Structure formats: C-alpha cells, structure tokens
Amino acid sequence: MAELESHTISSGKTVFVARDEVERGAKGPFFIVYSTEDAESRWGYRCGNCDSFDTAMDTMGRVECTVCSNVRKPEEWDAAHE
Template identity: 65%
Template sequence: MDLTVIETPDGDRYVDRSAGERGAEAPFFHVYADPAGETRWGYFCGNCETVDNAMDSMGRIECNVCGNIRKPEEWDAAHE
C-alpha cells in the first residue's frame, strides 16, 4: 500500500490511491487516519480531491463538493 499524505481539518490523513470504490465521475479512494493504513477514516473524491463526502446506511457515497456518487451496494424498490 502506497499512501499519500493530505491535510484535513482533523490533521494529516493518508490516501491509498491504489484501492478505491467506483464513482460516477471518478473513484473514491480509501483514507486512513494513520500512516500504516490500519485505521480507516473515510473516502477521498478522485474527481475534485476532497474528503468532504458522505455515506448513507445503504453504502452510497456522495461528494458534497462536486456531486460524484457511488451507487448503493444493495438496492431494491423497498428502499425508495
């Protein structure tokens, strides 16, 4: 795992650009709280390069800045 350091309001975080989740515009990369990559912290939007995003209970990730979105992992009509 090759981690890149980014600065956030919560301090330095570490982005793994080799692994991520598919998004509509660009991938969402995994972000870790520690340089060893042991504690998962959130996601980094590969489209606008921000950590300002949200995940709902169904696993959908949406970037609050550019609107990049990852569809839910599971979906059925009952969730609408």
C-alpha cells in the same frame, strides 16, 4: 502494503490516501482514506473527480461528494428503500 499519500485536511489532521484502493463513482473514483499511516483505521474517502475529502455515506452505503456530487451507488440496493 500500498504506498499511502499523506494529506493535511482543513481541521489540521493528517490523513493517508491509498491511491490503489478505489471504488467506482459516477464522475470519478473514490479513494480509500485512512487515519493512520499503517492503514489500520479507515477514515473515509477522497473524491477522484474534484480531490475533495468532503464526502458522506448513507446507511445503504451510498457515498457522495458534497462538492461535485460524484456518487457511488450502494453495494446492496433494494427497491423497497426508494
């Protein structure tokens, strides 16, 4: 099992970043973040470009950092959605 880094976010909650679980973004990687230390419950992403936890995902699976605009393209893309 991967080693997780614990971080306390602005709400006071502790989350766990898996530095070895990444998804490619335009400006830097997105690291998978878990809400539990055993990595059973996925919480979100941490932007590898600016280290922010403030990310958003849309219904197509596109992830965007709201601080630096780092973007991960959707896993499945359909031109009909443009």
